Each structure stands twice: as structure tokens, then as C-alpha cells.
Amino acid sequence: MEFDFTWVLLGFPIAFTLGWLASRLDLRQLRIENRQAPKAYFKGLNFLLNEQQDQAIDAFIEAVQNDPDTSELHFALGNLFRRRGEYERAVRVHEHLMSRGDLTQPERDRAQHALALDFLKAGLLDRAEIALRKLEGTPFEEEARLALLSIYERSRDWANATDIAARLDSSSHGNFSTRQAHYLCEQASASTAAGDTARALSALHEAAAMAPASARPLIDLAKLQNQLGQPQDAMQTLLKLEKTAPQGLPLAAGLLANIAQGSGQQAAAKTLLEASYAHMPSIDVIEALVKLEKDPVTARQWYVRHLEGQTSLVAADKWMAGEKLENEQHRALVQRTLDQAIKPLMRYRCAACGFEATQHFWHCPGCQAWDSYPTRRIEEL
Structure with missing residues (x-):
């Protein structure tokens, strides 16, 4: 039986026609999807500009479904989830991005x-620390170190905080010597509580040398020296405080008076x-003089x-407390x-x-800022 080439000749135009129709259908579908994706994207941007975050999220989800390979849409969606406080959804979006094999290294x-940032905002500090550590050597290294520093301060991990602050200091991101001195003071406080006063003294001397214009190391050092029965050394430390960080003396005025009374150094203290x-009138200094x-x-x-x-x-209140008035009942009321x-x-x-607080803090409990409390009370500001 011979093969009939007529069927082959008839099949070519049919196959061509079917292929052409299929390509036209694919192109039409592609055009529809391409029109839908930008439309959803710009709709999301419009909602975002009008601070309609719920509608923006819906629009971006629609855009991602139409174009799942666009990383920018995923970043926008993840950031929106984080701003909304939906940290689990933000984590899923960014973990999905990380799992993709077609991402460039910068992405x-x-x-x-x-x-x-998702982990950090969610309060998952251990997972945030691991994620931030992976950013060493990337363009986000400095931001990651600052975030790590915040984590270690919040968790009172002063050893790691000192290490990160030293790296930031060496990278010319700013001067972190004062903050490192605070960390040493915190470690000295822990050592004193544990009974290791030798280590505490060493840490405080190092802190004073690291940040000579900071009042805290010298005040803490004078307190410890006084506790250890070294009033002469404590007095010398406070004399140094008046020269290098005079703004901090009101905080140590009461301590100075106690040291002077216990060691017979009232004249030097006065x-x-x-x-x-004379340099900076303060009610705390007045109290010590009294x-x-x-x-x-x-x-x-x-x-x-x-x-x-x-x-x-x-x-006026302090003066009134010791004043003898004719009518004691009225005096008591006043x-x-x-x-x-x-x-x-x-x-x-x-x-x-x-x-506001009744005591002076070196590290604000409210905003976590260092050295944000003036050394004088509200009335004197």
C-alpha cells in the first residue's frame, strides 16, 4: 500500500491555521493579564496614597496572583502586612521570596x-537576631547592627552590646564610646551584686577612661569606693567629676555630703x-550644703x-519646714x-x-534613649 502525500499537503495549512489560532489566543490572554496586573498595581498604589491599607492589600494580592514572579509586588505586600501588624502574613510573604531561586543577590x-524587621516588630527577638546576623557583609549591615544593638540593650546582654557598639564605632557610623561606657557600668553593677568588686572597679575605671566627659562612670566609681571603705579615693573621684563632667555633680551631691561627714572632709566638700x-544652681546641691x-x-x-x-x-517648702510661725495650725496647712x-x-x-520619674535614669525606661535625662529636676529646667 502506497502512502498518499495528498493528506500531508492538506495537513500543512490545517496545522498552520490551528497554530496561528492558538498563538492569537495566547497573545490575547497575555494582553489581558498584562492589563490586569498594572491596573491592580496602580489601584493598590492609589489606595495606599489615600491611607486605605485594607483595600491596598487586596489590590496587591490581586496583582501578585496575576504576576507571581514580580518581586516588587511581594515586597510592597509584605511591608503593608508589617505596617498593619499582621506579622505572620508578612513573614510568609518574605519567606516565600527567600525560597525563590530566581532572586538576584541584592533582592x-x-x-x-x-x-x-518582621521578626523584630513581632517581638521575636531570638529569630530577629539570627536573621540580622545573616546580613553581615551586605548593604544592610549597618542597619542590622543598629537593630542588633537595640535587641541586646532590651535584653540587657551587655557583652554582645559592647561587641556590636565597638564594630559600629570602628566603621565610622558614629561615636559609641559613651554608650560603651554605660555598658561597662551595667556590667560593673552586676559584678558588684555578685560580690566581684575587683572586676567592678576595673570595669568602672575602664569606663571612665573611655568616656571622660561622662558623669556616670565617676559617680558609680565613687559610690563603690565609698562602699568599700575608701572615702579618700571616693573624694578624689568626685573632685575629678567636678573638673571633667561638672553637669553631673548635682546627682552626686548627697553622696559627697555623706562621704565628707564620714571622713571629716566637710571643708573640702563645701x-x-x-x-x-555658682556654676549651676541646683536644689540637690543646696540640700547637700545644708x-x-x-x-x-x-x-x-x-x-x-x-x-x-x-x-x-x-x-520655699524646705525653708517653711523649719520656720516657726505664730499659728502652727496655719503653718501646717501651708x-x-x-x-x-x-x-x-x-x-x-x-x-x-x-x-517622668522620681529618680534619675541613665537609660530611659520609656524610649530606651541613653543620657536623655537632664541632671536637674523639672522645676530647674
Whole structure:
């Protein structure tokens, strides 16, 4: 039986026609999808500009479904989920990006950084730390180190915080010597609580040398020296404080008065406090001077002197407490009123976030800023 080539000749135009029709259908479908994807994308952008985040998320999901290979849409969607507080969905989006084999290295680094931010915002500090550590040697290295520093400060991991701060300092990202001094002071406090005073002294001396203009290392060092029965060394440390960081002396005024009374160095302490008061009037310095005065009448004159220079409810309250008035009942009423009025004025206030506290903090509990509390109380600001 011979093969009939007629069928072959008839088949060519049929196959060509079918192929042409299929290609036209594919092109039409592709055009429809390409039109739908930008439309959904721009619709999402419009919602985003109008701060309609729910509608923006829906639009971006539609765009991602139409064009699943576009990484930019995934980044936009993941960031929106994070801003909305939907951290699990943000993590899934960025982990999906990381699993793709067609990502370029810059996009992979960007996805790793976004994933680290998801964990950080969700409070998953251990997973955030692992993710941030993987960004060493990438364009996001500096940002990752700053985030790691924040994690270690929040978890009070001062050893790792010191290591990261040293790296940031060496990379010319800023001066972190003062912050490293704070870390050493925190480690010294822990060593003192554990009974290792030798290690604490070493850490405080290192901190004072690292940040000579910082008041905290010298104040903490003087406190420890006084606890160890070294009043002469403590006095020398406070004398150094007045020279290198005089703004911090009001915080150590009470300590200075106690050291002087216990070691018979009242004259030296008074000279130091008077010089500090002349430079920067402070109610804490006044209180220390009053404590060192032997004559009660002379002591109370310090409050009058302070009132002559500036209006102060706190000084008026302290003066009133020792004053003898004709009507003691009325005096008690005035005293109670003043006591109530000065309570808010005796607080310290963070200059960064406004958090108020009855004690001075080197590290703000509210915004986590360092050295944001002035050394003087609210009334004196």
C-alpha cells in the first residue's frame, strides 16, 4: 500500500491555521493579564496614597496572583502586612521570596532584611537576631547592627552590646564610646551584686577612661569606693567629676555630703559644692550644703539665698519646714499644700520622650534613649 502525500499537503495549512489560532489566543490572554496586573498595581498604589491599607492589600494580592514572579509586588505586600501588624502574613510573604531561586543577590539581601524587621516588630527577638546576623557583609549591615544593638540593650546582654557598639564605632557610623561606657557600668553593677568588686572597679575605671566627659562612670566609681571603705579615693573621684563632667555633680551631691561627714572632709566638700552651685544652681546641691552646715540657722539661709536668685517652690517648702510661725495650725496647712505642690517638680523628665520619674535614669525606661535625662529636676529646667 502506497502512502498518499495528498493528506500531508492538506495537513500543512490545517496545522498552520490551528497554530496561528492558538498563538492569537495566547497573545490575547497575555494582553489581558498584562492589563490586569498594572491596573491592580496602580489601584493598590492609589489606595495606599489615600491611607486605605485594607483595600491596598487586596489590590496587591490581586496583582501578585496575576504576576507571581514580580518581586516588587511581594515586597510592597509584605511591608503593608508589617505596617498593619499582621506579622505572620508578612513573614510568609518574605519567606516565600527567600525560597525563590530566581532572586538576584541584592533582592535576596533585601528580603532577608525585610524578614528580620518582621521578626523584630513581632517581638521575636531570638529569630530577629539570627536573621540580622545573616546580613553581615551586605548593604544592610549597618542597619542590622543598629537593630542588633537595640535587641541586646532590651535584653540587657551587655557583652554582645559592647561587641556590636565597638564594630559600629570602628566603621565610622558614629561615636559609641559613651554608650560603651554605660555598658561597662551595667556590667560593673552586676559584678558588684555578685560580690566581684575587683572586676567592678576595673570595669568602672575602664569606663571612665573611655568616656571622660561622662558623669556616670565617676559617680558609680565613687559610690563603690565609698562602699568599700575608701572615702579618700571616693573624694578624689568626685573632685575629678567636678573638673571633667561638672553637669553631673548635682546627682552626686548627697553622696559627697555623706562621704565628707564620714571622713571629716566637710571643708573640702563645701568648697566643691559651692563652686558647683555658682556654676549651676541646683536644689540637690543646696540640700547637700545644708547637710554639711553645723549651724541650723546658717544652713537654712541657703534656701533664702536660692529664693533670692530664682523662684522655687521646692526651696520655699524646705525653708517653711523649719520656720516657726505664730499659728502652727496655719503653718501646717501651708506646709501640706507646699509638700503636695512640689511633688511633680521634684521629678526628672526625659528630654527625648517626656517620660517622668522620681529618680534619675541613665537609660530611659520609656524610649530606651541613653543620657536623655537632664541632671536637674523639672522645676530647674
